[in-house]
Amino acid sequence: MxxxxxxxxxxxxxxxxxxxxxxxxxxxxxxxxxxxxxxxxxxxxxxxxxxxxxxxxxxxxxxxxxxxxxxCFNGRQSKEVFSEIQQQRNQRLMDQYWLIDPMLKEAGFKNYQVHNPVQENAKKIVSQFVRSGVKGKFEPENLLIIGSFGSGKSHLATAAARSFKEKGLCTGFLMEEHYISLIHSSYNGGRKKEADILQDLKRFDVLVMDELGSENYKMEESSWVSTRLLHLINARKGKATIYTTNLNTETLPKAIGERAYSRLKVNTKIVDLYSTDYRDNFLQ
Ligand SMILES: [Zn+2]
Known part of the structure; x- marks a missing residue:
């Protein structure tokens, strides 16, 4: 016009x-x-x-x-056009990378079952993380939620992702196996190249990477997977990411590789659902 x-x-x-x-x-x-x-x-x-x-x-x-x-007229107009394009792009990204477990599609903070002080504390940290992010400054930048199956780590991560999405932040959710299979398909005639996938994942305001370290135990090619994870962690530098894993601080570095783990720790707070001692790690 x-x-x-x-x-x-x-x-x-x-x-x-x-x-x-x-x-x-x-x-x-x-x-x-x-x-x-x-x-x-x-x-x-x-x-x-x-x-x-x-x-x-x-x-x-x-x-x-x-x-x-x-x-001023053109400046305002181009700002409006730019923001519309950005919204459409964000919506496309969210349609593509919103791979939550159907079992968890209703997961929220309200229906998170708290059975002990450790879970209580985890819920507090994750909801505080959501509040800070919604206000525009994530504190801390990332979370690493560790806990066994059934500890509710994916529930908390899903609750956070859904809250961010509701508040209009561009939010993605995928399990490590989704990410790895996307990268695999990029080598097998997939529509997107590995660099495009990383570029997409870099764009999210918030990204959940669920079940970190789960693929490496299944695959012979663990160093290949480690490198892919390292690329992802690097791509997310400066952006908020929630990682979950059912490994612990000793087994996770072995599964994802020491380099990926040491990058992962930067600006990341551990939410430890294994521990009976619910003081936090890394950013204490
Ligand atoms: Zn003017």
Missing amino acids: KSATATINLDLLDPLRTLEKCISKDILPIEAVFHYFNCNGCRQDKVQGWKYRDEIDGQWKFFTIVNRCSD
């Missing part, structure tokens, strides 16, 4: 002729002078218009078509 100023075709040399096109046919300006008005956006006198007198009372009147200068 063109701006109003562009479609009117300002005739700077002949303001009278241009004015006649713009104001009522019944009023005939007898004199017109080009005039600059203050812009409603930047407040500078950059809005083009006219000062004119007509035959009715001979008084000077002012006329302008728009209330913003073309810089």
